[in-house]
Structures are given as structure tokens and as C-alpha cells.
Amino acid sequence: MDKKFKILIVDDQPNNLKLFQKILGETYELKFAKDGTNALIATDKHKPDLILLDIMMPEMDGYEVCRRLKENKQNTHIPVIFVTALDTVEDESKGFQLGCADYITKPISSPIVLARVQTHLELHKARKKLETVNQNLIITVDEKTAEIREQNKKLLTLNKQLTREKEKALASARLKTEFLEQISHEIRTPLNHIVGMSQLLGMDCESMDESEKDEMIKAIMEGGEQLTRTIELLMEVAQIKTNNYQIKLESIDLNKLIYEVIDLHKDIADKKALSLSVEPFPDPVEIMGDRYSITKIIEHLIDNAIKFTPKGSVKILSEHTGKDSLSIIIEDTGIGMSQKYQKNPFEPFSQEDHGSSRKFDGNGLGLALVKHCCDLNNVQLLLESTKGSGTRFTIILKNLN
Secondary structure (H helix, E strand, O other), X not given: OOOOOEEEEEOOOHHHHHHHHHHHOOOOEEEEEOOHHHHHHHHHHHOOOEEEEEOXXXXXXXXXXXXXXXHOOOOOOOOEEEEEOOOOHHHHHHHHHHOOOEEEEOOOOHHHHHHHHHHHHHHHHHHHHHHHHHHHHHHHHHHHHHHHHHHHHHHOOOHHHHHHHHHHXXXXXXXXXXXXXXXXXXXXXXXXXXXHHHHHHHHHHHHOOXXXXXXXXHHHHHHHHHHHHHHHHHHHHHHHHOOOOOOOEEEEEXXXXXXXXXXXXXXXXXXXXXXXXXXXXXXXXXXXXXXXXXXXHHHHHHHHHHHOOOOOEEEEEEEEEEOOEEEEEEEEOXXXXXXXXXXXXXXXXXXXXXXXXXXXXXXXXXHHHHHHHHHHOOOEEEEEEEOOOEEEEEEEEEOOO
């Protein structure tokens, strides 16, 4: 089970503390402080993921608490949301200048509190993951730079090899730049959506009806989920590409595994009114393989089939293709791929439709991960597709023992 986010609530009014306990207590781990001094102590002790801070408090007001928090480098990353009855532009401006992340105005509204808290916790979580990804990239770049320098010393006497390595380095730099640009785009787009919707809720919440609020909250949550999926896929691809993934061989019941994956996607297919069917192996079939990566192969191919099939069906077929080989076929009646795109569909961030012509969400990492997982397991992957008619992937597992 995922560890609960930790929230520190600072308010000198017991009734307000009880109200926040009622709104947030079931979902988050809550810590409380009744004044500014104890808020600073509790922050150092509990290291919360987010702070809800009342402004109007005796002795030390919320502005001063926020200022002292942000002076400490260990606390600068913690989002602070002011809770206040003050609603002038000057009040808000002062708070943002001190480093607060957002405002919640009194009287306190449960949906607003939940939405603001969830939004900033998702942003906080995304920033942490992004920092980890960036750190891994920096480490990788430093390692590659050291290797290139060492190679250059040796290549001084080998002109032909120097030329080849120079061309390779240029190509690597170009791909690196494109890779970083695409990462920036895939992360910035949902982040902008989340921030934009949050600002709209903050500026014009009182004039909105409940359906408009629900729609905006749903958009914020979808943006957070899209951001999370992108970062998780990036981490998985990076882990495999940098050879940090350790294969764990175990016995796998293929029929059971296929049905487990199907159960995860059935609701999505039902919502699109797609026929999702399975033809399992006629007899129980067990193979030795890495469960996680083989699951990812089947999972992402089924996910893509459902995603890119507006209507019709997605079929999973299983068959013996030889003494020591089996095939799992994932076939759909979706939009298909052009012959040109089929030449290299497994490149990270590769997508056939771009810009305003895109009709389907996605970050172009799913098939890249599938290809790496196939390579890890010595699995052959065949692709057949016709633009406008559908796609058929064949997973061939060999040397099963």
C-alpha cells in the first residue's frame, strides 16, 4: 500500500482543526499545530508534504510563519496553502511573494479543500519524480562524458576511428536534445493544464455551479494521472535502457496472466463499446520467464489496441506454433499504421499523428517499453497493420524451458 501523504494543519481555532480533520482525515496523515512557533517545530519534526496555514493567528501570523519556513532550504520545496478570510489582491500578492503555493478562503468548502490539496500534492509528487529522473539523466550524461574523454585520448592516433566516433557523438547529442525536448513537452503540457484549471477555480470559484467545479476538478485529476503515467513510463524505460533492471526467472501460467491483464482493461473496453475477447491456449501452459516484463509486453499491446480502436473489436489469440514456441496474437479493428510509420514504431516518443491532427492521447513510450521487454526475454515481436483497418501484433516465445 502506498504511504499516505502527510499534511500539517496550522490554525489557532479548534473548530477549524476539527473541520479539516473531517474533510482530510480519511485520506491523508494529518499533523496539527495551534500557533506559529509550534508550526515551525512540527515542520522540522514531521517533514510534511504540504502545509495548510491560517494567516490570522496571535503572536506570529501566517505570513511570518511562511517567511521563516521558506528561509530554511530544507523546507522550500514544501507547498504552503494559506487559509484565510482575507481576499484582497494585496493580501494574495503578499502571500505569493513570500512563497505560498495557493489560497483557500473562508468559509471553508470541502470540495475546494480536497481539490486544492490533491492538486498541490500531485504537483509535489511529480516534482519529486521529475527531480529523480533529472538526477538519473545527469548521472548518465556524466558517465557518458567521462567515457568519451577517455576514448578521445586513444583515438588521437586512429584517424578513421576518430571520424566514426565523432559522427556517433554528434548523433547521440542530437538524440539527447530531442529526447529532453520531448520530455519537457510531455511533462509541461499536463502541468500547464493542472495549474490553469487550479487558477480558474481559485479566481472564479464562487460564481461557478457544482457541475463546472466538478468538471474542472476532473480535468485537474486527469492531468495529474497523465503526468504520473508519463513519469512512470519514463522511469521504466530508463531503468531497462540503462541496464538497471534485473531479470527474475519464474514459472508463469500464460492463460492466467492473459486473463489478469484482460481484467484490468475490460472496463475501458466496455466504456468504448468494444468487443474484447480471448481465445486461450487449449491446455494449461507454463513457461519460464520474467513475469514483470512479459506482463508489460501484453499489457501495453492490449492497452494500445483498445486506445486506437474507436469501434469494433480487440481479440487475443493463443496458439502453439512449434515444439518449443508459442504465439500470443493481439488483433484489433482500429486505425492501423501507415507503411512509413511501421518502419520504426518502437522509437521512444514516436507517434504517427502530431499537433492538432492528434485524435488519441499518448506519449509514445508504450511500444518503446514493449520492444525493450521483448529484447530482455528473447521474445520475437511481429507487426502487421493496414491504415484504417487495424493492427496485429504477434508475440513469439521461444525456447520455453
